[in-house]
Amino acid sequence: MLNLIRNENMKLYRRPRTWIMFGIVLGLYAFVMLMMHFFTNETMTDNWRDRYEQDRQHLSETLNANGASPGNEQLTQELMKIEYALEHDIPPVHATMWSGVMDSTGFIILVTIMTVVVAGDIVASEFTWGTIKMLLIRPASRAKILLSKYLASFLFALLLLLALLSFSIVLNGILTGFSGFGQPMLTVNDAGDKVEEVSLLGNVLKAYALSTVELIMFVTMSFMISSVFRSSALAIALSIVALLLGYLVTLNLAMYFDWAKYLLFANTDLTQHLEGRPLIEGMTMTFSIAMLAIYFAAFNFFSWLFFTKRDVAS
Amino acid sequence: MNEAETPIVQLRNVSKKIGSKTIISQLSFDVPRGEVFGFLGPNGAGKTTTIRMMVGLMSITEGEIHIEGASVSRDFEKAIEHVGAIVENPEMYKFLTGYQNLMHYARMRNGIAKERIDEVVALVGLSNRIHEKVKTYSLGMRQRLGVAQALLHRPSLLILDEPTNGLDPAGIRELRDYLRKLSREENIAVVVSSHLLSEMELMCDKVAIIQNGKLIDVRAVKGDQLEGSAGIVQLEADPIEQALEIAKAFDDSIDAAIQDGKLRVTLNREDIPKLNAQLVEAGIKVYSIQTTTKSLEDTFLEMTGGDQIA
Ligand SMILES: Nc1ncnc2c1ncn2[C@@H]1O[C@H](COP(=O)(O)OP(=O)(O)O)[C@@H](O)[C@H]1O
Numbered sequence: 001m002l003n004l005i006r007n008e009n010m011k012l013y014r015r016p017r018t019w020i021m022f023g024i025v026l027g028l029y030a031f032v033m034l035m036m037h038f039f040t041n042e043t044m045t046d047n048w049r050d051r052y053e054q055d056r057q058h059l060s061e062t063l064n065a066n067g068a069s070p071g072n073e074q075l076t077q078e079l080m081k082i083e084y085a086l087e088h089d090i091p092p093v094h095a096t097m098w099s100g101v102m103d104s105t106g107f108i109i110l111v112t113i114m115t116v117v118v119a120g121d122i123v124a125s126e127f128t129w130g131t132i133k134m135l136l137i138r139p140a141s142r143a144k145i146l147l148s149k150y151l152a153s154f155l156f157a158l159l160l161l162l163a164l165l166s167f168s169i170v171l172n173g174i175l176t177g178f179s180g181f182g183q184p185m186l187t188v189n190d191a192g193d194k195v196e197e198v199s200l201l202g203n204v205l206k207a208y209a210l211s212t213v214e215l216i217m218f219v220t221m222s223f224m225i226s227s228v229f230r231s232s233a234l235a236i237a238l239s240i241v242a243l244l245l246g247y248l249v250t251l252n253l254a255m256y257f258d259w260a261k262y263l264l265f266a267n268t269d270l271t272q273h274l275e276g277r278p279l280i281e282g283m284t285m286t287f288s289i290a291m292l293a294i295y296f297a298a299f300n301f302f303s304w305l306f307f308t309k310r311d312v313a314s
Numbered sequence: 315m316n317e318a319e320t321p322i323v324q325l326r327n328v329s330k331k332i333g334s335k336t337i338i339s340q341l342s343f344d345v346p347r348g349e350v351f352g353f354l355g356p357n358g359a360g361k362t363t364t365i366r367m368m369v370g371l372m373s374i375t376e377g378e379i380h381i382e383g384a385s386v387s388r389d390f391e392k393a394i395e396h397v398g399a400i401v402e403n404p405e406m407y408k409f410l411t412g413y414q415n416l417m418h419y420a421r422m423r424n425g426i427a428k429e430r431i432d433e434v435v436a437l438v439g440l441s442n443r444i445h446e447k448v449k450t451y452s453l454g455m456r457q458r459l460g461v462a463q464a465l466l467h468r469p470s471l472l473i474l475d476e477p478t479n480g481l482d483p484a485g486i487r488e489l490r491d492y493l494r495k496l497s498r499e500e501n502i503a504v505v506v507s508s509h510l511l512s513e514m515e516l517m518c519d520k521v522a523i524i525q526n527g528k529l530i531d532v533r534a535v536k537g538d539q540l541e542g543s544a545g546i547v548q549l550e551a552d553p554i555e556q557a558l559e560i561a562k563a564f565d566d567s568i569d570a571a572i573q574d575g576k577l578r579v580t581l582n583r584e585d586i587p588k589l590n591a592q593l594v595e596a597g598i599k600v601y602s603i604q605t606t607t608k609s610l611e612d613t614f615l616e617m618t619g620g621d622q623i624a
């Protein structure tokens with residue numbers, strides 16, 4: 001099995017195309033970061049204390065004037081964090097290098113698209129090249145060969161995600177002189193009476209982890225279309241259209257139909273449950289995870305069925 | 315029966331249906347060890363389809379194929395262990411070097427050492443170019459690389475589908491000598507397919523003839539000709555009319571005529587000296603005897619009684 005994955009890796013990374021994908025993702029990110037760095041004037045790095053002093057005053061006044069109103073809890077927490085920050089000399093996240101690192105999570109969709117291309121091609125290209133006839137006449141079962149290709153696709157995604165994360169840390173570190181490199185992020189505990197320090201890197205990693213849900217689903221979908229139809233163009237085109245438009249269409253459907261909650265796209269964004277604003281009333285984290293599991297199993301089942309059972313006739 | 319005598323491949327009542335179309339029907343034959351076995355039939359006869367079933371690329375609708383005793387459909391990994399093959403063209407990863415391609419296939423099996431790769435590369439004569447990308451290879455070089463990947467694991471059965479495609483006569487002879495050597499010296503069974511009878515007669519020890527997915531006959535090759543098959547014999551004889559009469563009397567069913575001043579008869583190979591003896595006995599001067607192999611079409615017409623050729 002390990003040898004099969006090594007083979008897939010060799011075929012993947014010996015093609016210039018793969019490195020062009022790395023170049024596109026990192027290049028676009030660098031471009032946006034540099035534009036923001038050199039063309040936005042609003043730098044809070046130095047005067048954040050003044051800003052916070054003003055905010056503190058403003059918040060206290062509002063709270064006093066409000067008396068008991070529903071928005072108070074959030075404002076109180078905000079105030080607690082500002083006071084803690086001033087007391088312990090912790091600048092806000094957007095005044096440190098971590099701001100740009102956080103922005104890199106917005107580029108994970110590019111990683112998803114690139115991995116969709118890789119996964120959509122990795123089975124179909126063997127058919128296009130005719131090499132499938134060489135690949136399948138060895139003592140390795142078709143199921144193992146398929147699995148090795150699936151795993152190689154995710155290894156590519158992992159590598160590209162790691163490259164994006166480390167590149168964003170290095171780039172922003174250099175741009176900001178590593179300001180706030182080791183500093184924590186502030187949150188208020190569940191009881192609402194104490195400010196806690198949490199790791200910023202941990203928070204970034206959490207954002208990365210959550211975005212991989214979408215990545216895994218769409219890559220699995222592309223892989224399935226590739227194995228079923230043996231066409232990379234179809235697999236890549238369908239998956240990218242689904243990725244870009246699926247959520248939008250589902251959003252509109254959700255306004256009129258309750259069954260929209262069973263669609264894949266209604267469930268790929270798990271933050272809707274963490275933030276307590278589900279797309280359709282009554283959807284829960286458990287529901288979404290169950291739906292994702294069903295889609296995941298179905299996609300993989302069809303990949304396996306068609307790849308292992310169908311004749312290689314061309 | 316000891317191992318050396320059991321056939322390496324056994325096909326038993328093998329059929330293939332795609333949709334409602336029967337492409338192969340009830341094919342049964344054995345491939346013995348240490349021989350070059352030909353698979354002969356016109357285009358569309360079902361040679362490639364049969365080979366695809368032998369190597370597990372296509373499912374077998376009915377019947378069984380055993381390789382070294384293991385069923386291809388039920389025990390694929392064990393059956394394919396002994397097989398090296400090229401199905402149709404030797405397709406390679408063009409963006410990899412020849413060596414990387416071989417590495418790739420070597421990794422898919424147990425116990426193929428680096429030395430073995432070098433050995434096979436030398437065997438097919440690619441040592442000088444093996445570290446170049448396959449993109450830059452000629453068709454001939456790709457075919458050599460194809461043979462190299464098929465031999466990596468020292469198979470006991472080598473299957474080549476239309477290996478002479480794109481080869482010139484010298485290339486065909488070279489291939490023949492090479493395959494014969496492999497089969498004799500390493501006791502490897504070689505299965506080759508072709509639609510050309512003349513090539514099969516040059517290369518093979520035994521030939522299975524198929525047409526429209528059905529087995530028509532399995533025949534041994536003796537002296538570069540299918541055993542029992544008639545060839546066209548041209549005799550330069552004097553007096554020619556008398557020679558024609560003797561030839562007609564030789565066998566009632568014989569097809570004899572005078573053409574371009576020569577006697578032209580259709581004759582089994584083993585009958586040529588007999589006819590010659592009769593001619594000489596009758597005092598006819600025989601200046602030359604020339605045999606031409608009949609085209610596959612003629613052989614088919616003969617064997618199938620004039621059935622339409624696919
Ligand atoms: N995938 C397929 N679907 C339908 N018919 C096929 C398919 N593959 C081959 N055939 C038919 O099967 C017959 C045998 O083809 P093939 O095995 O390629 O012949 P050969 O290799 O002897 O030239 C042909 O008539 C061909 O049209």
Ligand SMILES: [Mg+2]
Pocket residue numbers: 361362363475476
């Ligand atoms: Mg063919």
